[in-house]
Amino acid sequence: MNEYTYDRIEVGMKEGFSVRITEEEMTKFLEITKDVNPLHNDEDYARSKGHKKRVVFGMLTAAYLSTLAGVYLPGKYSLIHSVKTKFSGAVYVGDELRIEGTVVEKNDTFKIIIVKVVMVNQNQEKVCKAEMQIGVI
Amino acid sequence: MNEYTYDRIEVGMKEGFSVRITEEEMTKFLEITKDVNPLHNDEDYARSKGHKKRVVFGMLTAAYLSTLAGVYLPGKYSLIHSVKTKFSGAVYVGDELRIEGTVVEKNDTFKIIIVKVVMVNQNQEKVCKAEMQIGVI
Numbered sequence: 214m215n216e217y218t219y220d221r222i223e224v225g226m227k228e229g230f231s232v233r234i235t236e237e238e239m240t241k242f243l244e245i246t247k248d249v250n251p252l253h254n255d256e257d258y259a260r261s262k263g264h265k266k267r268v269v270f271g272m273l274t275a276a277y278l279s280t281l282a283g284v285y286l287p288g289k290y291s292l293i294h295s296v297k298t299k300f301s302g303a304v305y306v307g308d309e310l311r312i313e314g315t316v317v318e319k320n321d322t323f324k325i326i327i328v329k330v331v332m333v334n335q336n337q338e339k340v341c342k343a344e345m346q347i348g349v350i
Numbered sequence: 351m352n353e354y355t356y357d358r359i360e361v362g363m364k365e366g367f368s369v370r371i372t373e374e375e376m377t378k379f380l381e382i383t384k385d386v387n388p389l390h391n392d393e394d395y396a397r398s399k400g401h402k403k404r405v406v407f408g409m410l411t412a413a414y415l416s417t418l419a420g421v422y423l424p425g426k427y428s429l430i431h432s433v434k435t436k437f438s439g440a441v442y443v444g445d446e447l448r449i450e451g452t453v454v455e456k457n458d459t460f461k462i463i464i465v466k467v468v469m470v471n472q473n474q475e476k477v478c479k480a481e482m483q484i485g486v487i
Contacts, residue, residue, distance in 0.1 A: 214386060241378040246413050249351060250420030250428060262487060271430040272409075272416035276383050279409035283387030291387060293408040295436040350399060 215288030219324045219349040222316055228285035229313035232277055234269050239306055242273040269304040274341050277312050278330060282347050286314045286328055292348040294325065302340040309335045314345070324349050352425030356461045356486040359453055365422035366450035369414055371406050376443055379410040406441040411478050414449050415467060419484050423451045423465055429485040431462065439477040446472045451482075461486050 215228065243254065251258035252268050259267045275298045282291040304310065310332050318327040325348050332341040352365065380391065388395035389405050396404045412435045419428040441447065447469050455464040462485050469478040 238382045241382050242413065242416075245375045245378050245410070246417045248416045248420040250426065252429065253420070270416050270420075272413050272433070273382070275433070276379065276409050276413060279379075279385040279407050280383045283385040283390070283407075289387065292389065293437060295434070296409070296412070297432070297434045299432040300430060 214284050215286065216290065217287040217349070218290060219287075219326075222287060222319065222326055222349065224316050224319060226286070226316045227313060228281070229311060230280065230285060231309060231311045233309045234273065234304065234306065236306060238273060239267070239269065242270050242276070246270070246272070264303060264305070266305050269306060269308070271298075271300045274300070274304050274310070274332065275343070277310070277332075278343055278345060281312055281314050281330060282328070282345060286316065287326065287347065287349050290349045292350045294346040294348055296343060296345050298341060298343045300341055302334070302338050304334065304340050310340065351421050352423065353427065354424040354486070355427060356424075356463075359424055359456065359463055359486065361453050361456060363423065363453045364450060365418070366448060367417065367422060368446060368448045370446045371410065371441065371443060373443060375410060376404070376406065379407050379413070383407070383409070401440060401442070403442050406443060406445065408435075408437045411437070411441050411447070411469065412480070414447070414469075415480055415482060418449055418451050418467060419465070419482060423453065424463065424484065424486050427486045429487045431483040431485055433480060433482050435478060435480045437478050439471070439475050441471065441477050447477065
């Protein structure tokens with residue numbers, strides 16, 4: 214876990230990591246949320262909607278923003294204030310995502326950083342963009 | 351699960367549900383994300399930061415937006431395009447949240463609805479506000 218204090222953070226700093234979203238994460242997310250929507254839980258239904266397999270819950274993809282802020286950027290002293298997430302392509306079970314954040318702004322008065330995030334899959338397709346306001350406490 | 355088609359949805363429609371966030375959901379979310387940040391995982395650390403106990407991961411609170419869209423509003427035909435989430439108060443392990451969404455806009459060209467969401471805890475304190483753009487497919 215990184216432990217960047219506010220003063221050590223500079224605009225332009227980048228941090229990232231990779232994850233593979235498997236059946237296991239899908240099952241746990243379903244157990245948490247009880248989101249039984251068939252697009253995420255029924256292979257045949259997902260196919261009938263033009264997908265090659267079950268679509269990963271968007272908010273499961275977004276869950277990794279927690280890791281980005283809490284472990285990587287800024288790490289230990291993170292407190293997420295707000296998040297804007299845009300899903301730009303479907304994520305499928307088994308996909309490997311690269312999640313990368315860049316500090317684009319610092320607010321010295323409130324000790325808040327703004328981190329822009331891009332997530333790409335194993336085919337380098339952009340699947341999610343996000344912007345996070347994170348307090349460094 | 352609701353099965354609202356685009357035509358049956360009207361501006362002003364509301365749907366909601368309640369959840370209690372327990373140790374179990376915290377553990378599963380940690381297993382998914384590997385977000386080991388001490389504010390969420392270490393009672394003493396959370397107290398040292400002025401909290402009465404461990405703070406629920408913000409993105410775990412946000413995970414229930416998946417349920418709101420995928421099960422309640424619109425339900426079956428939901429496809430989340432984008433989400434803006436603002437955390438306005440800490441959520442603690444054991445808190446019971448009421449999550450309520452209201453349709454505030456319809457976009458007939460793209461068959462997208464905009465749903466505003468408010469989450470309050472058992473003390474009627476607002477802990478999260480969100481706005482979701484959801485395709486009805």
